Amino acid sequence: MLSTGLPQGAVPKLERPGPLRDRVYEALLELITTRALRPGQHLVESELAGHLGVSRQPVREALQRLNTEGWVDLRPAQGAFVHEPTEEEADQLLTVRTLLEAEAARLAAAHAGKPGIAQLEELCAQGEALVAADDVDGAVEANARFHAKVMELAGNAVLAELAAQVDRRVRWYYTPIARQRGQQSWTEHRALIAAIADRDEALA
Structure with missing residues (x-):
């Protein structure tokens, strides 16, 4: 070593x-x-x-x-x-991510069909299983796949490109808190899926 x-x-x-x-x-x-x-x-x-x-x-x-x-x-x-990320850097990054992903969720609610919603449900189930198994790295990866799928369902290539630029940094910040977030993160994902399935753009 x-x-x-x-x-x-x-x-x-x-x-x-x-x-x-x-x-x-x-x-x-x-x-x-x-x-x-x-x-x-x-x-x-x-x-x-x-x-x-x-x-x-x-x-x-x-x-x-x-x-x-x-x-x-x-x-x-x-x-x-x-580099050692600071809380201020994390706050700034998550503010940008919130703006991008809120719009992605709204667009996904407007455009997603049943196959896309089924894929989100499958990814969510995988994430929940990984959390239950205390597989932090797996849960972080599943979280990234879930968010990427929402972005894909939004159908906006420019939005997806911008989101991809911050995705790696978000994963970097998210990994240390993934265990604390645990099931709560996936409970929020379940609520998001329900909003998308109901085509409720504002709630999504």
């Missing part, structure tokens, strides 16, 4: 096509958002390069990009560290 402390099997394979620096960026972002790399953790270029089987240059480029996007903090004479 290297000092970056990655769990066994956590490192994604760099098999997708595209520039190496982009694939390294995607791999590191996935490790951050899933919290395999923890907030505040020191990121050593040479060790990350060894984990990913690449040279240090694409790792350095990826870290610079992650710094620009707010996922990593580059500190002079200290190196790179996973």
Whole structure:
């Protein structure tokens, strides 16, 4: 185990096509958002390069990009560290998410058919089962799939694109509180499904 402390099997394979620096960026972002790399953790270029089987240059480029996007903090004479989100950042992000998803829910209530509603019910059942099994990572993933399905049913491509930009960051913030939220989150999802099925745009 290297000092970056990655769990066994956590490192994604760099098999997708595209520039190496982009694939390294995607791999590191996935490790951050899933919290395999923890907030505040020191990121050593040479060790990350060894984990990913690449040279240090694409790792350095990826870290610079992650710094620009707010996922990593580059500190002079200290190196790179996973950003530690503040409550203010979380509040701002969730405010934006609320605006986007409230409109998505309204549009879903206006447009969703029976197959789409059935898919939401299936996703909700999966989430409830994962919460009951105390599978936090699985529940977080199921929560993301549920919200993505509502966005899909809204039928607005621009709205979906904007929501996708904040989705990873929302998952990053949500993971630590997923266990506390537990069943309450899925109770709210059930109420949302009912509003969509009733075509009640305002309630949704």
